[in-house]
Amino acid sequence: MSDKTPVTQDASAPEISAREAESRAAPRPVLEAMKAAELSALGNCIIDSGALGRSQTYPKLLRFLVDAALAGHVPRELDIAIGALGRDENFDVSSDSAVRVAVHQLRKKLASYYADFEPEATVRLVLPKGRHSLFIEHNARAPEPKKAALLAPPEESLLTKTAGLIRQRSTPALLLLMLIALTANLALLSDSNNAQGKVTAMPASSHPLWASVLSDDKPLLIVMGDYYIFGELNANGNVARMVREFTVNSSSDLEEFRFGDIEQSENYLDLDLSYIPEGSAFALARISPLLAQSGKSVNMTMMSDLTSADIRANHIIYIGYISALDRLASMTFAGSGLAVGRSFDELIDIDNVTYFTSDAGLPEEGQQFRDYGFFSSFAASRDTQVILVSGMRDAGLMHTAQALSETAALDELLLSLGDGDGSDEALGNIEALYEVYGIDRMNFESKLVYSQLLETGNFWGLAVSGEAITQ
Template identity: 30%
Template sequence: MTGTDTDYRERLAAEAKRVRDSGDLGRSEPLIRLFDFLVERSLDGRIPREIEIAQDVFDKTHDFDGMLDASVRVYIHRLRRKLAEHYARAPGDPDWISIPLGEYRVVLASPPAADEAAEQPEPPVAPPKRSINRVWLALLALALVNALAWIVYVDRSSGDDAAVRSNLWRPIADNKRPTLVVLGDYYIFGDAADGIVVSRLMRDFAINSREELDRYLMLNPDKVGSYVDVNLHYLPVSVGRGLRSLLPIVNAATNASGERPGVETMSDMKPEIFKAANVVYLGFLSGLGALQDPLFRASGFKVGDNFDELIDKATGRRFKSDWGVVADGKVPQRDYGYIASMLGPTGNRILIIAGTRDPAVAQMAEIAADQEQLKAIDAKSGGGAFEALFEVRTLGNLNLGSSLVLARPIRAESIWQPERPSGAGNSSHPAN
């Protein structure tokens, strides 16, 4: 069959529509534009040149140089792979669309025999330049290694028995459930303005997973092909320091259960875990994930313009970190640390050890293991569920100390039930 045969063209057009409608090409606009362009030119019996594809599909200028810019060849390679993956899912299709090696056109052919396909491997093609700055990767790796090192080397057999008897740790020591330390990590994605080269890493508090990035792209189609998943998470460096302080006392508090505490990142947490285990969260306030909504429903605080600011709901008083103010390391600055203890949805216990920024997180981990500091919190919180706020003073990366701003009971009613619409009536809940 030839490209001028009417029946062939109709079958090619029909098969192209089936492939496109299947969704197997993904949501990359440049890739879909390339597919449509090649189908259109092939139906017309014309084979475009590389520069024509670069200009008509990828909006390249007239001075496009294929020797320096491999974007067309890279996308042809990606499209060829997408088509192969599509037909791998539907091996019984009588017609297959393929891109002949070394050509810029699509053809309709019968499925290749297995031995024939094996004999004709695709030649190596330069991989997509979806590169990431090596400095960023080094920093991310350093943070992860820092955290994991503390997990490996910390002496888990030690612990302060007096601190375990505090209002913070006693509910876990008295609870026979397993305990899990959850670290507040962050999902980051890449920004590839041209759809190929990742020029920077992005963090958005509203996008905390690959699935949430997909949902965001569905609502913001102009970012499709630009915002890309690069399968990266990072841990704040303070989490590693904080683990060194926390793990001994967590181990001491869980001795009665006979099980060693586990360590997990928030991004890997499944909702059902919050029902099955006691949870000790360590990280930034902005990294609370699934714990954020129930905590701030119970708390006397709400988040301000961002997670660097907490606002007292009753008085309107604001507690804002100075982190956003550029300093030269010679002017003292201020962060805020936060510790809370509350009931989980099944009677388990959830502890929050957090801060607005790194100095506060590390300081709260030390306080959570300090008998005298915990006594001061107990004296003001009154027992039961509570929250405590600390002001943490810093000078550059140096922690100058902290002071307890307030400690108080937090709301007694159940925080795990969905909030009722206005006017839906009230019900009483057991105290926690």
């Protein structure tokens, strides 16, 4: 892909009048504001960013509109339906809103791209309402670079880096998550009785089981397992209720869901919302200080926003339920000795045909429950690693985070592997299961019930040692 050539303005140019400023603010045809090569590079840059989602619908649509602009052609709805959406010549634009839905969604995705990746861009590629072709719009609110530099803090901690990511993405779920996590961290730091817990974080971070992600220069990406929700509109166009659909786990999934039911598609609204379990906040509070000890770059994203490029460029630290693994699920169980049972609340030891089933989903008040925590560490490529801090429900997830942040529990896990291969490669490919008992959401007893080295040859159908995994 070509690099995008920035469109700049001479700083020494004289001030423009209010009428000229208003004229510049109005969207203009793209080739009036930039060269053909610049437009092509900008389109490639937007597609490469991943801002258009995992669905191929929107990259295809953007490429089609860029090509149309380069050719000086203003496409009709039917042109878009045939050329970008793969419909035939009998497509009826009057009765099928597929083109309007796709253009509307691309319009929002372009706005999200500039909000997330180029908030200071002086010109933006836009799809004005009522139009089916690309235009250029000047961003009058772009901050001056010098002022922005003065506002930047001299040094960033893990919390400020994460807060910066929240501001950049403007994701309500992340904001709520970090508010909860920050509160939990402050409570831990302010409690003098937790002095021992703070001390154990340092040796835990240098434990061999963490070496696969903390001993090199690769950045760390915390991925929170979230559950995507969207709005269902009533007859007045207001959000009547929030919907959790098990097959819809991201904005791109919602778009595919809409295309599968065009008649109902206009009743669904992407609210850019997701939620996380309460146990994830506790787990984050336990794991984030451990990661901060490494001094490495640490960022955060939601599972619904995770891309393949993220996995290739970062060590991944997943925190959340097993049921929210989404695109990491196939990698997790490729070389595992465990398999998902009747639901994500059940795992099966394949060799011994032993069932581990959680009943912590809806426990009665005062009734004892059993839950399971899941830890896994495996290579995603020759250079990157995935570590899962997970569980079937809150109790299992919270205990796993606690165990992975305490040296004694890490030593117990290491000893449970017996006299097998103790190499760094082997310790980077293991999994474990913790059984947790409790009452009324409180954990009273826990034990390690399963641990095993992973079958690395099963990842992607290739051995992870030697050659890189390129898929």
